[in-house]
Amino acid sequence: xxxxxxxxxxxxxxxxxxxxxxxxxxxxxxxxxxxxxxxxxxxxxxxxxxxxxxxxxxxxxxxxxxxxxxxxxxxxxxxxxxxxxxxxxxxxxxxxxxxxxxxxxxxxxxxxxxxxxxxxxxxxxxxxxxxxxxxxxxxxxxxxxxxxxxxxxxxxxxxxxxxxxxxxxxxxxxxxxxxxxxxxxxxxxxxxxxxxxxxxxxxxxxxxxxx
Numbered sequence: 752x753x754x755x756x757x758x759x760x761x762x763x764x765x766x767x768x769x770x771x772x773x774x775x776x777x778x779x780x781x782x783x784x785x786x787x788x789x790x791x792x793x794x795x796x797x798x799x800x801x802x803x804x805x806x807x808x809x810x811x812x813x814x815x816x817x818x819x820x821x822x823x824x825x826x827x828x829x830x831x832x833x834x835x836x837x838x839x840x841x842x843x844x845x846x847x848x849x850x851x852x853x854x855x856x857x858x859x860x861x862x863x864x865x866x867x868x869x870x871x872x873x874x875x876x877x878x879x880x881x882x883x884x885x886x887x888x889x890x891x892x893x894x895x896x897x898x899x900x901x902x903x904x905x906x907x908x909x910x911x912x913x914x915x916x917x918x919x920x921x922x923x924x925x926x927x928x929x930x931x932x933x934x935x936x937x938x939x940x941x942x943x944x945x946x947x948x949x950x951x952x953x954x955x956x957x958x959x960x961x962x
Contacts, residue, residue: 752778754866755908756857757806759783761796763933763953764872764911767919769804770926771910772870779806780864782857786813786849788822790939799932811856820846822937829937831946835955841880842948844937850883854892854907862902869896873909877916877955879948886912916956924960 755777759765772779781804783797794810801808818824821843830842850873857869873884882888893907911919923930935953936943943950 752776753868754778754780754861754864755868755870756861756864756866757781757870758853758857758872759797759801759808760872761793761800761934762872762949763916763923763930763935763956764874764919765797766800766872766928766930766933767923767926768870768872768910769800769806770923770928772868772908773804773806774926777868777870779804779870780860780866781806781808782853782860783808783810784813784853784856785810786815786823786846786852787818789825789937792936792939793934796932796934803929803932809860813852813856815846815852817847820844822846829944829947831944832951833948835877835879835948835951841882844879844948845881848883850881850888851892858896858900858905861905862900865902867904868906868908870908870910872911874911874914874916874919876914877952879952915959916952917959920956920960930957 755772757769757779759781781801821827821829875885878884889909935949937947937949938944
């Protein structure tokens with residue numbers, strides 16, 4: 752059976768991506784990062800998702816000492832009720848080069864286990880405007896993948912890149928994703944805050960998919 756590494760954050764998009772990989776016939780190996788983010792709830796939800804999908808799961812602890820992000824430094828305020836058109840200024844929740852770091856680790860893992868693909872739940876439609884979630888970024892990074900390893904043919908698969916949150920939710924339901932096993936809120940409280948970008952995009956998708 753062909754193998755894939757799935758970057759699993761514990762959120763909606765990565766959950767749907769995991770189930771897309773499974774539907775596509777891959778044996779899935781989930782990779783979650785503990786990178787010093789302001790809360791660990793998403794890591795716990797990622798573990799639940801991997802178990803539900805009967806997938807291998809690794810949580811990799813790394814350190815980013817330059818805490819220039821609201822997701823790394825609790826002294827930086829998480830933006831609330833922001834314009835989430837994707838055309839506004841890149842918000843304080845952006846973590847410098849995070850996807851580049853994650854994909855590099857995922858590529859190493861994929862080569863080590865003989866995987867054919869690295870799946871990532873990046874989205875460039877309903878998103879916060881992060882530069883490493885844009886189609887041109889993945890086009891270029893895929894070219895790097897082809898040159899960077901001894902094992903050739905590993906590819907990045909970003910199946911949600913051009914989908915709206917509504918389309919993502921509907922696809923997830925078709926695939927049997929239990930969205931109760933996902934966590935989106937940047938703040939990580941007992942309950943979702945409802946006003947950060949992640950909460951509002953999640954609500955937008957769920958409401959649109961059921962209307």
